[in-house]
Amino acid sequence: MASRLTPEREAELYAAVLDLLREVGYDALTMDAVAARTRSSKATLYRQWGSKPQLVAMALRHDKPVRIDEIDTGSLRGDFALMLERTDDCRMEKDAALMRGLAHAVHNNPELLQAMRELLVEPEMNSLDEMLQRAVRRGEVDADNPALKLMPHMLIGAFIARPLIDDRPVDAAFLTDYVNAVVLPSLGA
Amino acid sequence: MASRLTPEREAELYAAVLDLLREVGYDALTMDAVAARTRSSKATLYRQWGSKPQLVAMALRHDKPVRIDEIDTGSLRGDFALMLERTDDCRMEKDAALMRGLAHAVHNNPELLQAMRELLVEPEMNSLDEMLQRAVRRGEVDADNPALKLMPHMLIGAFIARPLIDDRPVDAAFLTDYVNAVVLPSLGA
Known part of the structure; x- marks a missing residue:
């Protein structure tokens, strides 16, 4: 294209x-x-x-500052750690402001919602899913762990709730806590 | 008042x-x-x-259809189960539509954001926190479990991401899966 x-x-x-x-x-x-x-x-x-x-x-x-599909360290914990290491706090805050501005437009433009789903959310989710499936193949996560398909929900929660609940921007330190406290335990990893 | x-x-x-x-x-x-x-x-x-x-x-x-502060079954699993049992799918969908409509207004009205934080989010979070602290006192959850303070983030993720990612409304069945797969494992319960 x-x-x-x-x-x-x-x-x-x-x-x-x-x-x-x-x-x-x-x-x-x-x-x-x-x-x-x-x-x-x-x-x-x-x-x-x-x-x-x-x-x-x-x-x-x-x-997007981090390309999940370029990350493959050999362990799930290592993959998450590298993803967070590549996260730039300033840039993430700028992106978050942009996405908040778009939230309203998405409600009123079904075409925009569809384009964002197909071109932005799904490729990202697919890369994340590949990362998780590698962990399953290595035996780090059970193949039938129900948290595998709830990963997007957990992560979206971190991004949306941090400013809303804590009145603070999402940064690498917070995401590290969230991954260690919520994401990895739910995966049993 | x-x-x-x-x-x-x-x-x-x-x-x-x-x-x-x-x-x-x-x-x-x-x-x-x-x-x-x-x-x-x-x-x-x-x-x-x-x-x-x-x-x-x-x-x-x-x-709000469910009053969290009226729930005390004697176990964390039981408290979540009762909370979900009292959840009415139709009503939850109506509420979700209302909240989506308000999302834009919240961005443009700092006073509305503050009122919703003080009068709606904080009392709800306090009730949830009391439920969790009872589980801590019963020895079901470690007092220093870092997931305790991330509960709102996990739950908000479930509510926001379900329509966005799965294109489906949040219902009691989904929330039950989410609590069992994400919330309880992160609490080590």
Whole structure:
């Protein structure tokens, strides 16, 4: 799909989309504005990404600081530790602000919800699931442990509840506590 | 605070507030509309509840189908089981829709966020914490188990992630799975 653009050009476009999202929000963001800011044609944007929801979802995915699918240390505890080591607190807070801003747009735009599910949430969940399945194959976690399929729920809870309940941003220290206190015990690891 | 109204009258007022919330949303809900619908004076409403955010938070609190502070079966597993038994799936879905509608208003109204924290979230969390502390005193959970203070985060995850990830409403069956797979194992119970 992205064959016509260089990775650098793609990264530039995604960065411009996120800047615009922060400046004007999802509803006011137009493909015209993205085209103008990046000196590209709207035709190119539509050919490459299909629609505004898809472009936004891909920009958010590209911005993810940690690539779970690149992590494979040989143990589940090590995989989580490396994931948290690669977590950048400042960046995570910026991302969280962006996602909060999008929460409302998602409610009112079923297409955006679908694009975010397909292009952002599912690939992330699949990578996480592969990480867990490797732990199952190594015998670290029982194959029928019911917590395996509840991992997204546990992690989303950490991200949503930290600001809501504790009035503090999610950072690597908090996530480390959460993984050690909730995630690993539920997996029996 | 509520000394001037009978419990029946209070319940009527709260029900009217929730009806209006569902009909017009938080931003468009006015104290005038609540007064008109309930045939009360605005002065009474302000004297009794202080402000719109506080009235809305109290109405939501009053609507909670399960009173955690009334549950004490003598075991942690039993307490969770009774809590889930008292959970009404239809009512929970209606409540979830209402809370989703409020999510945006909370972002834009710091006063509403504060009222919901003080009048709705904190009392609920305190009741839950008392339930957990009883389990600690009975020796079912270690006093220094780090999952004790992460209970709200785990539970919020279940409520938020179920529709988002699984595209299904939260119901008693799902919550039972979640409590057995995540909550109780993290508590070592």
